[in-house]
Amino acid sequence: MIETAGLSKQYPRVTALDRLDVRVGEGITGLVGANGAGKSTLIKILLGLVPATSGTATVLGHDIATEGARIRALVGYMPEHDCLPADVSASDLVVHMGQMSGLPYAAARERAADVLRHVGLAEERYRPMGGYSTGMKQRAKLAQALVHDPRLVLLDEPTNGLDPSSREDMLALVRRIGTEFGIAVLVTSHLLGELERVSDNVVVLDGGRLLRSSATVDFLHRTGSLLVEVQGGPDADRLLGQALVDAGLGARPADGRLIEVEIRDEATPDVIRDLTVELGLGLVRMQERHHRIEDVFREGGAGSVPPV
């Protein structure tokens, strides 16, 4: 779907993208990075809105440098920032944008009604968008990106500014676009947790460089450690931690009052249980720890990338 080679974007003062080599395939790809990591810049370059300083890229087999119009006919784009005129209804805008993508008027009307229904804008689609809630605006923005039945959609922070329940709805919608609708999705977010649930693959950007690109499942592999929670006094976790270290196990404090214990062999859970009993503490839970995408950053960010 998307392939970049040595793609760089140099602004007078910042390097937004630094020799980026990325491949994005079918399905849903999450593009993750902190604010300013180069996500939006990458999307704008792929659309041909901003020229790259160096390097090449193809989208759906078309060169971004020479075939921008071809690409833009086949791609849908949902910008991060506001882009909806306040005095126009969602219905009118989506019809107009369908025409702007080359659909004849009648077809644009039919498609607009369809996609507005799919994104969940009901009667309010005939009202001016100035009065919309953030959730409705995001839906309208998504609808205009889908109206021409693109082969690929680029969604820039679709969950931005949404409350938790609207966020879930939007993520479910993104999932449906990638699976049910059969449209490839590149979706960005600075919230790492939410993309690991909807995307098949994750690309992690940091400071304009590629930190990691792999299937989402690879991010979530087992880490080989246990999370243990005990109760029985204000410093119960510290007591057990010390006992575990004395017993020769690798243990360190984790989130909250949890203890993370490295699994040395099959007997490790038994050792933890016995030590807890010896100390007179109550074992609340013991579970295998799974990676989250956040850990990719925590595990020493740039360390996993060759230094410049």
Add this chain to the structure above:
Amino acid sequence: MSHPSDAAGPTGSAAVIHDLGYRPYTGPRLGESAIARSLYVTGLRHTYGLGRSARSKVLPMLLLGLMLLPALILVGVLVQARTILDLDEQLVAYSTYPITTQLLISVFVAAQAPALISRDLRFGTISLYLARPLLRRSYVLVRLASLTVATFVLVGAPLLLLYVGGVLADLPLGRETGRFLAALLGALLLAACLSGLAAVISALTVRRGLAVAAVIIVLVISYTVVSTIQGISDDVGSESVGEVAGIFSPYTLVNGVQVFLFDSPAATATPPSTDAMGVLYLVATVLSIVGSAIAMLVRYRRVTG
């Protein structure tokens, strides 16, 4: 609009909402010229508030009405009193009508150029356009075309009314047609000059109110200053000063071009009196139109959406 649940089901009886699932689009996808035409038509309609809220129809429609009203009265007088007053030509010449109504035209351009230009910048809608097949320069030129034609309709409509009235009042058909067509060309040049100028000003700000005020000030003040200078220079006998001054307002400029090209009645105290000055007026008009188009293209080169 029919509500989905109002639609009769396949059996024609039950009102059921069917979830058809996602249907891919397999129909035709039109090329750039069709997209440009669609954008042009939408822009033209929007300048008159068509397809927008009821409130945005008020001003353009009111101005169109006010533009037509004097023409309607003039036609009425011409038709009714032609024999009594022994009239042989229009009460107000086609070429002077736009200058008589210049304030209305300026208000129209000042209100509608920002609606068409600043609006896309202010709401960020421009990024939705730029992410679509239409090229950036096509977008800019199409927007200019919509505004120009909308202004041309405003300036040309009363002229058409005068012409039809003139024909009905049995004014010489050939002579009237010639004058009318010359005036239409003048209307087109005026519309292009005003639209270009107003578009450039509107593209410099995302604040609609600011753009409206700036366009009004530039158009009205330039006309007032120019016509004052022309009046004074005519009084003191140094017409060439007034003739040069006439270049600096679109209204006096285009009127001068009409005087030079078609020998139309002048609406200013000091129309271009020599061929050299006439050519200068013509060149200034072309430069103004082409220059504002180029300025717009340069301005939008930096817009990244």
